[in-house]
Amino acid sequence: MAKDFWKKHENLYYAITNKKVIFGMVIFTLVVLLAIFGPMFSPYEYDEYAGDPYSPPSRQHLFGTNIMGNDVFTMTVYGLRTTLLVGFIAGTIATIIGCIVGFLAGYYGGSWFDEILMGLTNIFVVIPQLALLIILSAFLEVRGILVMSIIVSITAWPWLARAVRAQTLSLRNQEYVNLSRISSLKVSRILREDIASNMFSYIFMSYILQFNGTMLATVQLEFLGLGPTKGISLGLVMQNAVNWNAIQLGMWWWAIIPGLILTIMITALYFVNTGLDAAFNPRLREM
Amino acid sequence: MARYLSKKILIYAITFFLAVTLNFIIPRLMPGDPIQSLVSRFAVMEGGTEILERQLILLFNLDEPLIVQYFNYWKSIFTGDFGISIMQFPSPVTEIIKKAIIYDILLLVPATILSWIVGNKLGAFSGVNKKADNVLMPIFYFLTSSPYFWLAGVVSFFLGVKLNFFPISGAYSVSMVPGFNWPFIVDYLKHWFLPFLSIFLVELGGWAIGMRNMIIYERSSNYSRYMGALGASDKLIRSYGFRNGVLPQVTGLALRIAGIIGGAITVETVFNYPGLGRIMLNSVLNQDYFLLQGIFLAIVIMALVANFLIDIIYMFIDPRVRLSFTGEV
Numbered sequence: 283m284a285k286d287f288w289k290k291h292e293n294l295y296y297a298i299t300n301k302k303v304i305f306g307m308v309i310f311t312l313v314v315l316l317a318i319f320g321p322m323f324s325p326y327e328y329d330e331y332a333g334d335p336y337s338p339p340s341r342q343h344l345f346g347t348n349i350m351g352n353d354v355f356t357m358t359v360y361g362l363r364t365t366l367l368v369g370f371i372a373g374t375i376a377t378i379i380g381c382i383v384g385f386l387a388g389y390y391g392g393s394w395f396d397e398i399l400m401g402l403t404n405i406f407v408v409i410p411q412l413a414l415l416i417i418l419s420a421f422l423e424v425r426g427i428l429v430m431s432i433i434v435s436i437t438a439w440p441w442l443a444r445a446v447r448a449q450t451l452s453l454r455n456q457e458y459v460n461l462s463r464i465s466s467l468k469v470s471r472i473l474r475e476d477i478a479s480n481m482f483s484y485i486f487m488s489y490i491l492q493f494n495g496t497m498l499a500t501v502q503l504e505f506l507g508l509g510p511t512k513g514i515s516l517g518l519v520m521q522n523a524v525n526w527n528a529i530q531l532g533m534w535w536w537a538i539i540p541g542l543i544l545t546i547m548i549t550a551l552y553f554v555n556t557g558l559d560a561a562f563n564p565r566l567r568e569m
Numbered sequence: 570m571a572r573y574l575s576k577k578i579l580i581y582a583i584t585f586f587l588a589v590t591l592n593f594i595i596p597r598l599m600p601g602d603p604i605q606s607l608v609s610r611f612a613v614m615e616g617g618t619e620i621l622e623r624q625l626i627l628l629f630n631l632d633e634p635l636i637v638q639y640f641n642y643w644k645s646i647f648t649g650d651f652g653i654s655i656m657q658f659p660s661p662v663t664e665i666i667k668k669a670i671i672y673d674i675l676l677l678v679p680a681t682i683l684s685w686i687v688g689n690k691l692g693a694f695s696g697v698n699k700k701a702d703n704v705l706m707p708i709f710y711f712l713t714s715s716p717y718f719w720l721a722g723v724v725s726f727f728l729g730v731k732l733n734f735f736p737i738s739g740a741y742s743v744s745m746v747p748g749f750n751w752p753f754i755v756d757y758l759k760h761w762f763l764p765f766l767s768i769f770l771v772e773l774g775g776w777a778i779g780m781r782n783m784i785i786y787e788r789s790s791n792y793s794r795y796m797g798a799l800g801a802s803d804k805l806i807r808s809y810g811f812r813n814g815v816l817p818q819v820t821g822l823a824l825r826i827a828g829i830i831g832g833a834i835t836v837e838t839v840f841n842y843p844g845l846g847r848i849m850l851n852s853v854l855n856q857d858y859f860l861l862q863g864i865f866l867a868i869v870i871m872a873l874v875a876n877f878l879i880d881i882i883y884m885f886i887d888p889r890v891r892l893s894f895t896g897e898v
Contacts, residue, residue: 405584407824408876412831413849413868414591420853420861421595441824494714501716502835506850520719524839529726529737537726541719548714549707556710 293483293562302557309550313543317366320359328352328360328514339535346535349526354519358540361516364427365504365544368515369497371431376438376496377489383439384446385473391451400447403440411437412502419508430510434499442488449484453477483562490555494548501544516540577880581873588869592862593642646866652859656852662863665848670867672740672844673833676761680768681822681829687769688776689818693811695777696784697803705777712774717832721767721839728763735763738841764840768833772825779821783814816887823879827872 288295297303326332332343332353339346345354387399418433419425425433453459454477462472478485503509504517505524519540523529528537645651651662695705712720729737741747741757787793787810796806834846841847845864852860 401580401583404580405587408581408584408827408869408872409588410827410830410868410872412828412834413865416834416849416853417591417595417861417865420856420858498714498716502718502831505716505718505835506838507854517716520722524718524722529722529730529839532726532730534726537722538719541716541722545711545715545719549711552710552714553707556706 296561297558300557300561302553303561304557306550306553306555306557310547310554313362313547313550314366316359316543317362321356321363324353324356324359326353326356328357332356336531336533338533345539346533348522348528348533348536349531354536354539357514357519358516358543361514361519361540362543364510364513365497365500365516368427368430368434368500368510369493371428372434372438372496372500373489373493375431375435377442377485377492379435380439380442380488380492381446381478381485383443385450385477387443388447388450389454389469389473389477391447391454396447399443403443406437406440407444409437411499412506415499415503416506416508419503423511425509425511427510430500430503434496434503438492438496438499442492445488446481446485449481450477453480483558487555487558487562490551490558494551497544497548501541516544573884574880577877581877584873585869588866589643589646590639592865593639596858596862651863651866654852654860655857656855656860662860665860666845666863666867669843669845669848670871672842673846673871676764676768676837676842676844677829677833680765681772681826684769684772685776685818685822688773689780689811689815691773692777692780693784693807693814696781697788697807702781706781709774709777709781712770713778714774715771716835717767717771718835718839720771721764721836724766724770725763725839728766736760737763740843760840760842764833764836764842767836767839768829771832772829775825776818776821779818780811780814783817784810787813816883819879819883819886823876823883826875826879830868830872 329352331351333347333351335347335349335351337343337347343353343355345358348354348357383399383403387396387403390396414437415433418436422429422433456476459472459476462476500509501515501517501520504515505521507518507521509515509517520537523533523537523540649663651666653659654662654665657665691705692709695702695709715723725735725737728734736742736759740760741753742760745753745756747753784807788806793806793810796809833844834849836842837844837846838850845868849861849864849868851857852864
């Protein structure tokens with residue numbers, strides 16, 4: 283039974299036995315667990331006076347305290363929650379938009395519809411996202427997590443749309459797609475059953491990259507003070523660190539650790555992505 | 570060829586048009602009436618009321634119909650009049666942008682080009698050398714995963730604070746007078762290095778990963794195998810692979826420009842570097858909307874020009890486009 287299952291899902295077998303995938307998933311899971319359960323293990327609130335200011339990491343304060351005496355560990359895990367959530371929602375929205383635009387443009391490749399969609403995409407590629415986000419956020423006085431996610435996703439989808447379009451273009455002229463078309467199946471069904479299902483692994487990997495990208499965009503916005511207006515976020519912790527000269531004062535635990543956790547998590551996801559690439563792509567698997 | 574360029578130019582023109590329109594619409598749509606808050610803030614400044622009146626007529630014209638306001642807004646764009654800054658009252662926005670944009674260009678152009686060149690070389694090396702690959706790849710991934718401003722914090726902590734090699738704030742020492750003389754240039758370069766390094770390192774990772782994958786892909790392709798079977802040297806095969814791999818990297822450069830400019834905004838914030846990014850952020854914090862909109866347009870124009878230059882370069886290095894231009898194909 284089990285053998286049959288793996289024979290059928292060979293790719294899956296290669297995926298979950300790939301060292302890079304395992305390594306990356308373990309780290310990613312750890313960081314996510316930290317974000318989910320970390321706040322429960324911390325005896326402090328993120329904005330309360332928890333101990334002597336300026337203290338380096340110790341048993342009471344895993345990541346030390348900042349200049350106001352807040353516990354950096356607590357701030358980091360609470361901030362991580364917000365940032366992960368925004369990045370996750372934004373990444374999901376961006377992937378959905380990118381896929382829809384890419385499928386449609388690719389399926390109707392060469393038509394005026396395709397030209398319009400790609401023109402729109404290229405415009406979004408050219409505009410510096412962060413500048414656009416700054417201008418949008420600056421005029422929005424209250425920003426919740428959902429608004430943030432939407433703002434971030436607006437600028438995150440174009441590259442995916444281009445990539446999906448290129449893939450769809452190459453699949454579109456396959457025999458079985460033609461067969462579906464002359465059987466006068468609905469376009470939505472052709473896209474779903476013939477095209478999307480064949481690109482599943484590709485889209486899944488893009489989703490990971492998309493998540494990485496939206497996380498970075500989110501944290502950049504938060505760092506500029508344009509994150510969610512309520513609560514704390516990872517970028518905000520780092521913004522405070524820079525504003526209070528944590529770097530000049532040598533408080534590396536405040537200035538560097540919160541960002542390090544995020545960077546390690548994103549690196550881990552890149553590993554997962556590369557590992558999956560090797561698993562799904564036999565040409566790379568040989569290596 | 571002409572079609573290729575004219576299509577690109579059309580896209581850029583539309584982008585510019587949309588950016589201006591966005592600038593026009595956003596303050597009118599947003600809740601909280603930013604215009605009203607502008608009025609009250611100008612009113613307390615000396616001579617502010619007259620200037621404000623002129624500004625509002627020029628930029629907003631609130632009693633006129635929307636379409637007339639819109640045309641007036643375009644008129645002011647083409648005359649280069651973006652209004653007066655509140656933060657640095659009463660300097661015109663255009664003046665402030667002119668001063669700041671030099672710092673951006675001197676920072677972004679070298680960082681982008683050098684990271685692209687070095688990243689491609691390192692990636693190609695990593696792609697053919699398994700041992701080096703195992704060490705370099707995690708580093709590349711780590712670099713490309715770093716938020717720009719975080720890496721800026723790291724380099725300024727280690728190279729600036731711990732080792733004290735470089736200053737970590739501003740574009741030149743306070744005691745210096747900007748001018749074209751050696752002491753100032755040395756001082757400027759010292760301040761320039763860390764912001765440059767931060768952008769350079771983050772970008773380096775991305776280019777190296779891209780080139781490494783391209784080289785591996787090219788080396789497993791049929792033409793490489795055929796050349797190998799004919800007895801071509803490894804070096805020759807690699808150089809052909811590199812040439813093919815460079816093309817997507819140039820396209821990638823066009824895609825990254827926008828991201829690099831965005832990253833620079835945060836890096837400038839960390840180093841208190843007086844480029845457009847830093848000023849843009851200050852203008853947000855001070856609700857200096859005229860300045861904010863002016864800088865937004867300046868940044869969009871910067872991105873458009875960079876993209877256009879890359880398009881032209883691409884035309885010359887891609888033999889398919891180049892040959893079709895001279896009519897050989």
